[in-house]
Amino acid sequence: xxxxxxxxxxxxxxxxxxxxxxxxxxxxxxxxxxxxxxxxxxxxxxxxxxxxxxxxxxxxxxxxxxxxxxxxxxxxxxxxxxxxxxxxxxxxxxxxxxxxxxxxxxxxxxxxxxxxxxxxxxxxxxxxxxxxxxxxxxxxxxxxxxxxxxxxxxxxxxxxxxxxxxxxxxxxxxxx
Numbered sequence: 001x002x003x004x005x006x007x008x009x010x011x012x013x014x015x016x017x018x019x020x021x022x023x024x025x026x027x028x029x030x031x032x033x034x035x036x037x038x039x040x041x042x043x044x045x046x047x048x049x050x051x052x053x054x055x056x057x058x059x060x061x062x063x064x065x066x067x068x069x070x071x072x073x074x075x076x077x078x079x080x081x082x083x084x085x086x087x088x089x090x091x092x093x094x095x096x097x098x099x100x101x102x103x104x105x106x107x108x109x110x111x112x113x114x115x116x117x118x119x120x121x122x123x124x125x126x127x128x129x130x131x132x133x134x135x136x137x138x139x140x141x142x143x144x145x146x147x148x149x150x151x152x153x154x155x156x157x158x159x160x161x162x163x164x165x166x167x168x169x170x171x172x173x174x175x176x
Contacts, residue, residue: 050074079167080104080111084160086174091154096146100171102136102160109140111165117142122155122173136160152176 052072082104090097098119102112115136120128134144142158154176162168 048074079162080106080165082112082115082160082162082166082169084117084158084169084171086156086158086171089156089174089176091150091152091176094147094149096148096150097143098146098156098158099141099143100158101140102142102158102169103140104166109136109138111163112136112140112160113138115163115166116161117144118159118161119144119146120157120159121146121150122157123150124153128157150176 050072052070082102084100084102086098086100088097088099090099100117102115102117103109104111113136116133117136118133119131121131122128131146131148132144134142136142156174156176158171160166160169
């Protein structure tokens with residue numbers, strides 16, 4: 001029957017396991033593939049989803065239905081992987097400035113920009129101590145000024161706490 005039928009595909013809706021749904025409709029006629037995109041927004045994201053799809057194929061000459069049915073497609077949306085870096089540490093006589101970035105695996109900042117980074121400091125022979133928390137900006141950058149001077153050789157680490165869309169991550173240790 002290849003080529004003898006036009007297909008109309010209607011997405012009946014998207015539902016996430018545990019609650020939440022999105023309704024969308026896409027229609028396409030003729031041979032080929034009809035696609036529909038689901039954009040996952042803050043708070044909707046990660047989880048198991050089911051798409052209910054109604055498919056109707058009809059003979060183009062007399063519109064007699066050849067196939068008229070629905071199907072479900074199960075899929076999972078995962079949080080984006082984030083990458084946290086420290087790009088510089090400026091040691092001053094009375095304060096220290098730490099700068100870095102948090103980006104998601106594809107290099108964007110959309111999933112990380114509402115998250116927070118905690119900067120940790122470790123002096124020789126000491127344990128890691130939290131020294132401040134700062135929000136990541138819309139470009140994935142962050143900067144924290146600590147009102148304390150540190151000696152050369154001090155270790156710094158940045159920890160991104162994650163968001164609804166992005167997983168948490170920690171930077172490599174930066175030694176000043």
